[in-house]
Amino acid sequence: MSPERQNAAELFGYATANAPGKINIALHVGAPRADGYHELQTLFLAVNCAEQVRATSVTDGSITAEFSSQSASHIAYQGLPTDESNLAVKAALLLQREFNIDEGAHLTITKNVPIAGGMGGGSADAAAALVACAALWGIQMDRRALAEFAEPLGADVPFAVLGGAALGAGIGHELTPLLTTAQTHWVIVxxxxxxxxxxxxxxxxxxxxGYRPGQNDTEPEPISTELLRAFAQGDPRTLAGYLRNDLQPATLALYPELSQTLELGLREGALATMISGSGPTIMMLxxxxxxxxAxxxxxxxxxxxxxxxxxxxxAGATIC
Structure with missing residues (x-):
């Protein structure tokens, strides 16, 4: 954090951070392990649809949260939890306890990423809360260290901290950043x-x-080199042929109406359409x-x- 940002947090008693939503350009899923989790091979892409969290200092040590009325109009945030089941609150509490911070924070969350849509909006909230609270409380951690600290909060939170693009393995938390500046363009529905x-x-x-936890040894297929090459080169027409989401049949079984939107996108000119993560948000390349x-x-x-x-x-989670 720059001296100017630190001084602003100290002067005004608050710090604000943005963190990106994500899409999975490829999502390969293996059989469930004995603990019920699934091994993954995935290509994460952070997109410029960001959540924002403002952390305001409170003296009683409490961590509280509310959702801002400035949230995007399509986000039905009413009724979402603001207690310790909220991932942003969990993130702030984890940081507070780890560094023995007496000060508390009130989190104001502005939602822009679809809720329960497979784009990691809750994880982005947690990443933004970590960055904002670290600035508010004067905690110095580099981005990689903060991403490692975020691992207990869920597989998508470390990526929301890092942003950019990355290969994910394990249950999604083993990240290998991909250094590419090539842009790809999508429509989110x-x-x-x-x-x-x-x-x-x-x-x-x-x-x-027909999988049961611990009774199958099916590993996820690795991400194809052809997909990675097309992605690194920013070649959308080649990339379109390699999009893959192993969860899509399951999502369509639960939400069959989505197939109409997938087909509509293709008819209207998208190079490829696919459900993002577990859905039901649809991404169109x-x-x-x-x-x-257009x-x-x-x-x-x-x-x-x-x-x-x-x-x-x-970009990943950043003070703004």
Whole structure:
């Protein structure tokens, strides 16, 4: 953190951070382990659709949270928890306890990433809370150290701290950053109905494959070199042929209406369409920024679907 940012936190009693949502350009899933978790091979991409958390100092040591009315209009954040079950609150508490901080924080969370949509919005909240609270409390940690510290909060939180693009292995938390500046352009379409819980999608995945925890030894396939090459070169037309999400059949089994949106995107000019992570948000790959903007506009105007263009890779959690 720069001296100016640190002085601002000390002077005004608050610090604000952004953290990106993500998409999975490829998601390969193995059979469940004995502990119920699934081994993954995935390609994470941070996109420029960010959550924001403002941490305001409180003297009683408490960690509290609220959702800002400035959240995006398509986000139904009412009813989301603000207690210790909220991942941003968990993140702040973890940091507070680890560094024996007497000061507390009130977290104001501005939502822009779809909820229960497979884009890691809750994880982005946690990453932003870690960065904001570290600044507020004068804790000095570099980005890699903060990402390692975030691992107990869930597989997607370390990536939201790092941003950019990365290969994920294990249960998604073993990250290998990919150094590429090539941009890819997407349209994001959140489902207009209810979201899907990630555990329910994995349960359906296991049922479709006849998997039982600890009784199968199927490992996820590695990410193809062809996909990685196309991604690194920013070649969307080649990349389109290698998009893969092993959870998509399970998500469609639970939410069959999504197939209509997948097909609509292709008819309207997307190079490829796929469910993001466990869904139900849909990602549509486009040739360039102009094509993504035009597709999002058509989906909004002609089909009344919430849709907006995003670009990646985007920066990780950052003080703003």
């Amino acid at each position: 959140p489902a207009t109905g209810n979201g899907l819980s990630t555990p329910s999608v994995y349960k359906e995945f296991d049922q479709l494959h 486009c040739d360039d920024a102009e094509a993504a903007s 597709l999002a506009l058509r989906l909004n105007d002609e089909y009344q679907l919430p849709a907006w263009p995003v670009t990646g890779p985007a």
